[in-house]
Amino acid sequence: xxxxxxxxxxxxxxxxxxxxxxxxxxxxxxxxxxxxxxxxxxxxxxxxxxxxxxxxxxxxxxxxxxxxxxxxxxxxxxxxxxxxxxxxxxxxxxxxxxxxxxxxxxxxxxxxxxxxxxxxxxxxxxxxxxxxxxxxxxxxxxxxxxxxxxxxxxxxxxxxxxxxxxxxxxxxxxxxxxxxxxxxxxxxxxxxxxxxxxxxxxxxxxxxxxxxxxxxxxxxxxxxxxxxxxxxxxxxxxxxxxxxxxxxxxxxxxxxxxxxxxxxxxxxxxxxxxxxxxxxxxxxxxxxxxxxxxxxxxxxxxxxxxxxxxxxxxxxxxxxxxxxxxxxxxxxxxxxxxx
Amino acid sequence: xxxxxxxxxxxxxxxxxxxxxxxxxxxxxxxxxxxxxxxxxxxxxxxxxxxxxxxxxxxxxxxxxxxxxxxxxxxxxxxxxxxxxxxxxxxxxxxxxxxxxxxxxxxxxxxxxxxxxxxxxxxxxxxxxxxxxxxxxxxxxxxxxxxxxxxxxxxxxxxxxxxxxxxxxxxxxxxxxxxxxxxxxxxxxxxxxxxxxxxxxxxxxxxxxxxxxxxxxxxxxxxxxxxxxxxxxxxxxxxxxxxxxxxxxxxxxxxxxxxxxxxxxxxxxxxxxxxxxxxxxxxxxxxxxxxxxxxxxxxxxxxxxxxxxxxxxxxxxxxxxxxxxxxxxxxxxxxxxxxxxxxxxxxxxxxxxxxxxxxxxxxxxxxxxxxxxxxxxxxxxxxxxxxxxxxxxxxxxxxxxxxxxxxxxxxxxxxxxxxxxxxxxxxxxxxxxxxxxxxxxxxxxxxxxxxxxxxxxxxxxxxxxxxxxxxxxxxxxxxxxxxxxxxxxxxxxxxxxxxxxxxxxxxxxxxxxxxxxxxxxxxxxxxxxxxxxxxxxxxxxxxxxxxxxxxxxxxxxxxxxxxxxxxxxxxxxxxxxxxxxxxxxxxxxxxxxxxxxxxxxxxxxxxxxxxxxxxxxxxxxxxxxxxxxxxxxxxxxxxxxxxxxxx
Numbered sequence: 009x010x011x012x013x014x015x016x017x018x019x020x021x022x023x024x025x026x027x028x029x030x031x032x033x034x035x036x037x038x039x040x041x042x043x044x045x046x047x048x049x050x051x052x053x054x055x056x057x058x059x060x061x062x063x064x065x066x067x068x069x070x071x072x073x074x075x076x077x078x079x080x081x082x083x084x085x086x087x088x089x090x091x092x093x094x095x096x097x098x099x100x101x102x103x104x105x106x107x108x109x110x111x112x113x114x115x116x117x118x119x120x121x122x123x124x125x126x127x128x129x130x131x132x133x134x135x136x137x138x139x140x141x142x143x144x145x146x147x148x149x150x151x152x153x154x155x156x157x158x159x160x161x162x163x164x165x166x167x168x169x170x171x172x173x174x175x176x177x178x179x180x181x182x183x184x185x186x187x188x189x190x191x192x193x194x195x196x197x198x199x200x201x202x203x204x205x206x207x208x209x210x211x212x213x214x215x216x217x218x219x220x221x222x223x224x225x226x227x228x229x230x231x232x233x234x235x236x237x238x239x240x241x242x243x244x245x246x247x248x249x250x251x252x253x254x255x256x257x258x259x260x261x262x263x264x265x266x267x268x269x270x271x272x273x274x275x276x277x278x279x280x281x282x283x284x285x286x287x288x289x290x291x292x293x294x295x296x297x298x299x300x301x302x303x304x305x306x307x308x309x310x311x312x313x314x315x316x317x318x319x320x321x322x323x324x325x326x327x328x329x330x331x332x333x334x335x336x337x338x339x340x341x342x343x344x345x346x347x
Numbered sequence: 348x349x350x351x352x353x354x355x356x357x358x359x360x361x362x363x364x365x366x367x368x369x370x371x372x373x374x375x376x377x378x379x380x381x382x383x384x385x386x387x388x389x390x391x392x393x394x395x396x397x398x399x400x401x402x403x404x405x406x407x408x409x410x411x412x413x414x415x416x417x418x419x420x421x422x423x424x425x426x427x428x429x430x431x432x433x434x435x436x437x438x439x440x441x442x443x444x445x446x447x448x449x450x451x452x453x454x455x456x457x458x459x460x461x462x463x464x465x466x467x468x469x470x471x472x473x474x475x476x477x478x479x480x481x482x483x484x485x486x487x488x489x490x491x492x493x494x495x496x497x498x499x500x501x502x503x504x505x506x507x508x509x510x511x512x513x514x515x516x517x518x519x520x521x522x523x524x525x526x527x528x529x530x531x532x533x534x535x536x537x538x539x540x541x542x543x544x545x546x547x548x549x550x551x552x553x554x555x556x557x558x559x560x561x562x563x564x565x566x567x568x569x570x571x572x573x574x575x576x577x578x579x580x581x582x583x584x585x586x587x588x589x590x591x592x593x594x595x596x597x598x599x600x601x602x603x604x605x606x607x608x609x610x611x612x613x614x615x616x617x618x619x620x621x622x623x624x625x626x627x628x629x630x631x632x633x634x635x636x637x638x639x640x641x642x643x644x645x646x647x648x649x650x651x652x653x654x655x656x657x658x659x660x661x662x663x664x665x666x667x668x669x670x671x672x673x674x675x676x677x678x679x680x681x682x683x684x685x686x687x688x689x690x691x692x693x694x695x696x697x698x699x700x701x702x703x704x705x706x707x708x709x710x711x712x713x714x715x716x717x718x719x720x721x722x723x724x725x726x727x728x729x730x731x732x733x734x735x736x737x738x739x740x741x742x743x744x745x746x747x748x749x750x751x752x753x754x755x756x757x758x759x760x761x762x763x764x765x766x767x768x769x770x771x772x773x774x775x776x777x778x779x780x781x782x783x784x785x786x787x788x789x790x791x792x793x794x795x796x797x798x799x800x801x802x803x804x805x806x807x808x809x810x811x812x813x814x815x816x817x818x819x820x821x822x823x824x825x826x827x828x829x830x831x832x833x834x835x836x837x838x839x840x841x842x843x844x845x846x847x848x849x850x851x852x853x854x855x856x857x858x859x860x861x862x863x864x865x866x867x868x869x870x871x872x873x874x875x876x877x878x879x880x881x882x883x884x885x886x887x888x889x890x891x892x893x894x895x896x897x898x899x900x901x902x903x904x905x906x907x908x909x910x911x912x913x914x915x916x917x918x919x920x921x922x923x924x925x926x927x928x929x930x931x932x933x934x935x936x937x938x939x940x941x942x943x944x945x946x947x948x949x950x951x952x953x954x955x956x957x958x959x960x961x962x963x964x965x966x967x968x969x970x971x972x973x974x975x976x977x978x979x980x981x982x983x984x985x986x987x988x989x990x991x992x993x994x
Contacts, residue, residue, distance in 0.1 A: 024823070026835065055818045060660070063826075070823050071836070076815040078663055079825025081686050084656040087648065091657030092815075094644055095619050095664035099815050117656075120649040318644055325640045332641030334609055338776045342542060343595045344397045346588075 017054065019044035024074040035186030035212035036065060039133065040072055042189060046196045047075075052100045059102045060089040062109040065140050066133035066212070069104040083114025086121035089128050093315045100200070103130040107148040108138050111169060115147075122176040124314040125204040131196075132169055132209050133186075137218035155217075170292035170306060173207040174285050180206040181288060181306040185225045186213060191237070191303060198305055204313045224296050225303065234296050238304035243275035246300050254300070262294060280308045362573045365580045366537070371430035372584055373438035374532060376525075377455045378447025378468075380413050380423045383525035387445075388425025389771075390529055390543045396596040396773050397542060399586025400429035403884065404771045405437035405957065410626070410709045417471075417479040419450045429536075431585040435737075435884030437770065439959040443535065445528050447471060447502070449480035456491070465495040466531065468524065470503035498577050502527050502568075509567035510560040519557070523564035530568025537583045540565050590775060597774035599738040599767035599881075600627075603671065603697055604634035606745025608641050609777075611667045613746075614753060614785035617642040619666035621657035623650055623676060626709045627765040628699040631671040651676040655683035655696070662692040663824070665789060665814035667749060671697035673765075674716055675706065681724050684758055688728050688850065690824045691802075691810050693752035693759075695745070696730075700764040700880075702955045711955025712766035714880055715931035720760040721909045721938060727847045729854040731755070732908040734762040736883035739774040741767065744906060750785050755857055756809040762908065764930070766957045767881040789814050802834040807860070808853035810834075855910050864912035868894060868901030874971055875922035877947070879905035879935055882958055886928060889963030898971055905935075916943045926950055926970055928963055950978055 022044045030036045047057065057075040061067035063082035070077030076099075080088045085103045093101045103121075110118050110132045121128060137155065138144040144157040148169065153162040173181050180202040184195040192210065199206035211222040224234040229248075236246040236254065244254035245267070253275040257263045262276065279287065288307040295301055326332075374391065376384045385406055396402045405426040414421030428438040440460040446452040448471040459465060472485050486492060487499060506527045510520045526547075533540045544562050551557040572578050597605075611618035620643065622632045636645045644666075648654040651672055658668035672680065677698050687694060700716045702708025720732045731751050735744040741763055748761040790811045793799040801822040802810050813820040822834065830837035831845060866875070868890060878886035883904050890902035903918060905911065919925055919939070927936040928950040936949035950966050952958055966978075 026823075053818065055816055055821055058815050070825070074821055076821050077823035077825075078660070078690075079823065079827065080656065080659070081682055081826050084652060084683065087653035087656040088660035088663075090653070091619065091621055091646065091660030091668070092664045093660075094646055094657070095617070095661035095666040095668075096815065099664070116649055117653055120653070318646075322639050322642060322644060326642070329640040332608070332612070332638060332643075334605075334612060334779045335776075337608075337638065338595065338605065338779075339593070341595060342393050342397045343593055343776065344399060345593050346399065346586075346591050 017048040019048060021054065022047045022074050024072055026071045028072050029068065030065060031216050033215045034065070035135065035214070036069070036133065038186045038189065039131070039192065039210055039212065040069065042192045042196060043073070046193055046200065047073075049197065050100070050200050056098065057100045057102070058092060059104055060085045060092065061104040062106075062114055063140070064106040064109045064138075065214075066104055066106040067109060083109055083112070084117060085109070086114065086117040086128065086130065090121055090124070090126050093126050093128060094318055097127070097315050097319050101128050103128050105130065105132050107132065107134045107136060107146045107169070111147045111167060111172065115172075119172065119176045122173055122178045122205045122207060125177075125179050125311055126314045127204055127316065129199045129202075129206045130208065131199070132207070133212040134169060134209050135212045135214040135218055136221055137214050139214045139217055143217040168292055168295070169209045171289065174289045174292055174307065177285070178207045178307065179204040179311050180308050181292070182206070183209045183211070183303055183306065185211045185222060185303065187226055188231070188303075195304065198308070202308060204311065225301065234300055236300045236302045238278050238280070238291075238302050238306065240278060240280045240305070243272050243277050244302075245272070245275065252300075262290060262299065264300065280305045282307075283309055364578065366583055367580055368583050368585065370432060370584070371428060371434060371438070372442045372536065372582065373426060373428045373440065374443045374445070374536075375424055375426040375441045375455060375458065376445045376528065377422055377424035377451040378525070379416055379451070380409060380411065380421045381416065382423070382447050383522070384423045384425050384447070387525045387529045388427055390546065391532060391538070392427045392429075392771055393546075393596055394533070394538045394540075394542050395427070395429040396594070398538065400584055401432065401434050401587040401589060401773060402427060402429045402596065402771065403434050403437045404428075405766065406769045407956075408710055415479070417448055417450055417476040419454055419480060422451050422454045424451070424455060429584055431587050433587065433589070435888050436957070436960055439961045443532065445532060447524065447528065449476045449482050449486065452486060453480045453482065459495060461494050463495055464498070464535070465492060466498045466500060466528070468502035468528070469499040470501050500531065500571065500577070505567055505571060506564050509563040513556045513560050513563075515556060515560055520560065523560050526561045526564040527568035527571075530565040530570075531572045533565075534569045534572030535578065535581050537581060540569060589773060592775040594773045594775055596771050597738055597742070598630070598769060598771045599735065599741040599763050600630035600699070600769070601634055602738055602741035602774065603631050603745045603761070603763065604638070606742040607635070607667075607669055607695065607749065608638050608643060609742070609779060609782065610746045610749035610785055611643070612641065612779070613782055614667055614749070614787045616665070616667045616787055617644065619644050619646070619658060619661035619668045621646045621648050621654045621661065621668070621670050622672065623648050623654045625651070625673050625676045627701055627768050628671040628673050628676070628697065630768070631697060631699070651679035652683060655680035656686075658694050659683060659687050659690070659692060662687070662694045663690070663815070665812070667753070668694040669697065669749075670694070671699060673699050673701045673709075674703045674719070677716060677719055677723075684730060685724050685726065685728050686826045687758040688724075688730060689826050689829070691756045693756050693812065695748045695752055695759050695761055697745070697761045697763065699768045700762060708955040710765065712764045712881065712957060713930050713953065713955060714764055714882065715934065715953075716762065717879075717908065717931065717934035717938060720762060727851060729851050730758055730760055730909065731854055731857055732760040732762060734880035734906055734908050735767060736880060736904060736906055738767050738770050738772045740906070742774070742777070746782070751857060753785055753787055754809065754860070755807055755853060756812060757854065762880055764881040788812065789817065790820065791817055793819060800832045800834065802829050802832050808849065808856065858910040858913040861907050861910075861912060863914045864903060864905070864918055866901040866903045866918065869899060870901070871921035872899035872901055873923050874898070874900045874967060875903055875919065875925045876900060876967060877903045877905065877919070877925055877927045877935070877939065879908060879929065882928060882930060885958035885960050885963055888960040889958075889967060892960065892964050893967050893971070898968070900967060900971070908935075911942065919943055919945045919947070924948065924970055924975070926967065928952070928958060928966070930957070948975060
C-alpha cells in the first residue's frame with residue numbers, strides 16, 4: 009500500500025478497546041497520548057506498525073494501542089523485536105521498555121540491538137524505580153536512594169541510559185520528559201523517521217513509588233533553568249532569560265558561562281550529525297543538578313542497518329546463485345547410485 | 348623409499364598379497380586433536396560410501412580444541428564401520444586401530460579386538476610422548492600389544508621423506524602424516540584414493556606445495572602397504588545391497604538443516620534461524636548459513652535467550668522459525684519457550700543432546716534432555732517432542748517437527764544427540780516433489796461477527812496465524828493468561844483452568860495425527876525393548892541378535908515422545924517384561940511408568956558414549972533369563988577411555 013492512498017487517521021484510531029490499568033496520574037498516560045498523536049502523522053498504515061514490550065508498567069503499553077502488539081517477557085523485547093524486524097523489514101517496529109526491563113534484566117539485548125543498528129524505535133521509560141514489583145530501586149536509582157529493598161539507602165551505583173546507548177554505537181539518541189508534550193512529540197517523530205535503532209530515554213514520573221524526582225525537568229517555572237533544549241547547529245544556551253550557555257574550558261570540559269561575559273560564538277555548538285560520538289557522550293554526562301541537563305536529539309547519524317543488510321545479502325545471493333534448488337543441494341558433493 | 352610425485356598413481360592390486368573378503372570392518376583413527384584424525388576418518392567414510400558400502404560413523408573428540416600435544420586429554424578419534432550389508436551402529440569392537448601417538452594407543456587399545464590390526468606411528472613413541480601418556484616404558488616393546496597384529500610404521504620419517512623438496516617446514520611436513528596413515532589404510536582395504544586426491548585439490552588448490560605434499564603423503568602410505576613386508580594380506584568389503592536410489596553421505600546436523608529448508612520450501616515460506624553457537628549444535632547454524640539463496644535468514648544472536656526470543660518475533664511476523672541448541676542452551680531458553688506456548692506460535696527448537704548437567708560433557712553424547720523437553724518450564728507448559736533415530740532420520744523428523752508446529756500452532760522440540768548429529772550414514776536422496784506440502788494459512792478476514800479473535804480455534808484446537816501487515820486483524824498477544832477466544836488478558840480463575848487444560852489437550856490430541864507405533868518382532872512375547880532417539884541402531888541390532896538366538900523379543904522404537912503414539916499404552920501390556928535402555932539415568936523409563944503404570948525395567952548408560960550392541964544383548968538376555976534385579980551401580984575407574992582428564 010502506498011502512503012498516498014492512506015485514509016486519514018486520528019489519535020482515536022490508535023486507541024485499543026482495552027481498559028488502561030496504569031495508576032491514575034502515571035506519566036505513562038502522557039507518553040501514550042503523545043504516541044497516539046504522532047502515529048497518524050507518520051504515513052505508515054496501522055497494520056504495519058508493531059509495538060513490542062517486555063515486562064513492567066511501561067510494557068503494558070502495546071495493549072493500549074490499536075496496532076499489532078506483543079507483550080513479551082522480562083528484558084527480551086529488543087530480541088523479539090530484532091527477530092520480527094529481520095523477518096519483516098516492511099514493518100515499523102517500536103520497543104517499549106523501562107529502566108529495569110531494558111537496563112537490568114535485558115541490558116544485554118538492548119546493547120546488542122543498538123550496536124547492530126536494527127531498525128527499531130526503542131522508547132525507554134525511566135522512572136528510576138521498579139513500579140510493578142512495588143518499589144525496589146532500579147539500575148538508574150541514585151546512590152543513597154531509600155526504597156523497600158534499600159531501607160538504609162542504596163549503595164548500588166547507577167548507570168546512565170544514554171551513556172550505554174552511545175557506548176553501544178547508537179545512531180540515534182534522544183531524551184525527553186513525559187509531560188513535556190510538544191518536546192516529546194517532536195522527539196518521537198524524529199525517532200520514527202530515523203533509519204536504524206533510535207534510542208529515546210523518557211523521564212517518566214512514578215507518582216506512587218518515586219513521585220516528583222523529575223520535577224526539575226517538568227515544572228514550567230524551573231525547567232528552562234535546569235535543562236538545555238538541544239537544537240542542531242545552534243549554540244548551547246539555556247535559562248528562563250536565555251542568558252546562560254555552555255562552553256568548553258581549557259581542559260575540554262563543559263562549563264556554564266554567563267552570556268553577558270562570553271560571546272555566543274565561543275559557546276559549544278550542537279551538532280547531532282557528528283560521526284564521532286564524544287560530543288554526544290559528553291552531553292550524556294551532563295546531569296542535573298551538577299549541570300543543566302540536555303533534552304532533545306543528542307545524536308542522529310546514518311550507518312548500515314542490520315535487518316536491511318541481511319535482507320540485501322539474501323537478495324544478492326538469490327540474484328547471484330539463483331533461487332535455492334533442493335535437488336541441486338542434495339546432489340552436490342559425492343553421490344552414488346544403487347541399482 | 349623413493350618420494351612420490353603428484354602424478355604418481357597408486358599401483359593396482361595387492362602386489363601379489365592375498366586378498367581376503369570381509370562382511371564388515373571397523374576402523375578407528377586416533378591421535379592428537381591437531382593430527383587430522385577427524386579428516387582422515389571422514390575421507391575414509393566418503394570413499395567407502397561412494398564405493399557402495401553401508402557406513403556408520405562415530406567421531407569422538409575432546410572439548411578442548413588443542414589440548415597439550417601428546418596428552419591423554421587431547422586424543423581425538425574417528426570410528427567408521429563399513430559393510431556389505433545393512434548396519435545400524437559403528438561397531439562394538441575395532442578391527443583396525445591406527446594410533447598416531449602413545450596417548451592415542453593408551454586410550455583406545457582396549458577397544459581393539461584380540462587379534463586385530465594395530466598400526467602405530469612408531470616415531471611418536473619417544474620419551475616425551477611416553478611420559479605424557481603416563482607410560483613407564485614403551486608399550487610397543489611390552490606385553491601390552493601382545494595378541495594384536497602390530498605394525499610399527501615410521502610415519503613421521505616416511506612422510507617427511509615423501510614431501511622432501513617441496514620447501515615445507517618440518518611442522519608443515521608433519522601435518523601430512525594423517526594422509527600417510529589414510530593411504531596405508533586405503534591399501535589395506537582396497538580403496539581408491541582418487542576421490543581424496545580430488546578433495547585435497549579442491550581444499551588446498553590455492554597452495555600447490557600443500558596439495559603436492561598431501562598427495563605425496565597419501566601415495567607414500569598406499570605404496571608402503573603395497574611394497575612392505577610388514578603387511579602380508581589385505582582385505583575387501585563388497586558393496587552393500589541398499590535400497591535402489593541415489594545416495595550421499597549425511598550427518599545428523601546436515602540432515603536437520605536440509606529437513607528444515609525442505610519444510611520451508613514445501614510450505615512456501617521463508618526460514619528464520621536464530622541461534623547461539625554451542626557444541627554439538629553449531630553445525631546446524633553453519634549449514635543453514637550456506638543456504639541463504641533459499642531465502643533463509645540466519646541470525647547469530649547475543650545469547651541463547653535472544654536466540655529463542657528472536658525466533659518468537661520472527662514467528663509472530665510469519666516466518667518458519669527455528670533455533671538449535673544443546674542442554675545448557677535449552678535451559679536458558681525455558682522462559683522463552685513458555686512464552687511461545689502461551690502465545691501459541693509455531694517454531695521448532697532443535698536440542699542436540701550432550702552429556703550434562705551444567706557444562707557436563709560438551710562433545711559427548713547423551714539422551715538426558717527427555718525431562719527438560721517433555722516436563723521442563725514453569726507452569727503447565729506442554730510442548731510436542733519428536734526424536735530422530737539416525738543421522739538420515741534427522742531430515743524426516745525436522746520436516747515432521749515443522750509440520751506439527753505449523754498445523755497445531757505450537758513450538759515443537761526436535762531431539763537429536765551428539766552421536767547422530769556428528770555421525771554419518773548413507774542417505775537415499777529424497778524426491779522432494781513427492782513430499783507432502785505443509786499448508787500455511789494466514790487469515791485476511793475476521794473470524795467472528797464481533798471482530799477478529801486471535802484465540803478462536805479450529806478443529807485441531809489451533810488458533811489463527813494472523814500476521815502483522817494484515818489490515819483489520821490488528822491484535823495484541825503476550826505472556827499473560829489469555830481469555831479464551833479474544834486473547835485479552837484474563838485473571839479469571841475458571842478461565843485459567845480452562846485454558847491450561849485446552850493447551851494440554853491441544854498437544855495430547857496430536858496423537859491423532861501421527862503414525863501409530865510399530866514393533867520389530869512378535870506382537871506379544873517375553874520382552875519388549877523400548878528405545879528412543881539415537882539409540883535406534885544399537886537397540887535394533889541387539890534385539891535382532893536375541894531374535895536370532897530364538898528369544899521372544901520385540902523392539903519398539905519411539906520417535907514421537909510427546910504425545911506418544913496412541914496405541915503405545917496397549918502395546919506395552921502385551922509383553923511379560925518391558926525394558927527401557929537409554930543414555931541417561933532413566934528419564935524415558937520414568938515418563939513411561941508415569942504415563943502408563945507399566946512396571947518397566949531401566950537400563951541406563953551414562954558414559955557419554957553410545958550403547959554397544961553386545962552390552963544390550965547381555966542385558967536383554969539377563970532379563971529374559973528371569974533375572975530382574977536392578978542394574979548394579981558399580982564403578983571401576985577405567986583407564987582405557989578418551990574421557991580421562993589430565994587434571
